[in-house]
Amino acid sequence: GATIGILGGGQLGRMLSVAASRLGFKTHIFDPGANPPAGQVADQVTTAGYEDSAALLAFANAVDVVTYEFENIPTAALDIIESHGPIRPSREALRISQDRLTEKTFLQSLDLHIAPFADITDAASLEAALAEIGTPAILKTRRFGYDGKGQARIMSPDQADEALNAMAGAPSVLEGFVNFSHEVSVIAARGITGEVACYDPGENVHRDGILHTTTVPARLSASQRMDAVLLAAKVLNALDYVGVLGVELFVTPQGLVVNEIAPRVHNSGHWTQNGCAVDQFEQHIRAVAGWPLGDGQRHSDVVMENLIGDDMDRLPELAKERDCALHLYGKAEAKPGRKMAHVNRITRPQK
């Protein structure tokens, strides 16, 4: 069978690897860290840094297609890999989504609603942007931010200096604060022939900047649901995308506002493991392997809850719960803020 190469060996890489294995593929993980969670389930692991061109070459040679679980892969590494075979989703999807400024410019070009934003390079550009956008606003680093890291809220213009210092010189964008009622996300997939399949939107609650729960169905009207799916398809088609993409949305009285996109399987799509016949991980593997997309119809109501740090102490109780599926990532040490596992509670099982 074919071998799928996965850049990144965290929990997403692990669950991709399990799904690939279920479809009869072999998987090969590339990760700089020792004992990555995906390494326990993959057929092969390369432990090397992204600057190690010899290791990258050998990895690229050993696999039939390369995909990834995170968006911050260095360009030079991608050059090496791409000279040996396809990367799915494409480099263009990576290039756009690994930088908030290019991402927002792209989303704007599709006429999607996004928060007002400005490129921030220094105190003067921040002052000008705050005069334009107003407060409250959020300053975010253009690259490498996740789980709310690399962000500073600005409630009034006198907090500008402090926020700028928090960016530590990293290129940033200022975003106007969106007054949303709740947050939802669409997990969308596009196959190699251009077919699109979207999962039912999930409603997301964050705690300390980290996703806490995703609930399906989300509180959305029929037309909001339709809007969410159509805008996700617009993004997929514009990128000629192959694979699964996460689209985070703010629900406002004026309509849906796009927060950010992620060119990969997404934490807010973990509910699909117990809510659909074909989950986001299998869907992604099908797409990057050139297979037809599978049935992503939701058959149950689900609440996904992330288990972070010492949430793991609750495992013995959770293990006894009815209609509760455990998904552990095999991480040795439970540190504060570290995603260790999640549970999917089926709240209305199909009869």
Ligand code: ATP
């Ligand atoms: P992720 O882990 O999802 O990649 P991230 O670090 O990229 O997160 P964002 O998604 O940009 O961060 O922001 C984290 C959360 O902060 C959002 O889910 C939302 O709750 C809040 N937030 C971000 N931007 C805005 C905004 N412009 N207006 C209001 N709230 C916002």
Ligand code: MG
């Ligand atoms: Mg993000």
Ligand code: MG
């Ligand atoms: Mg986010």
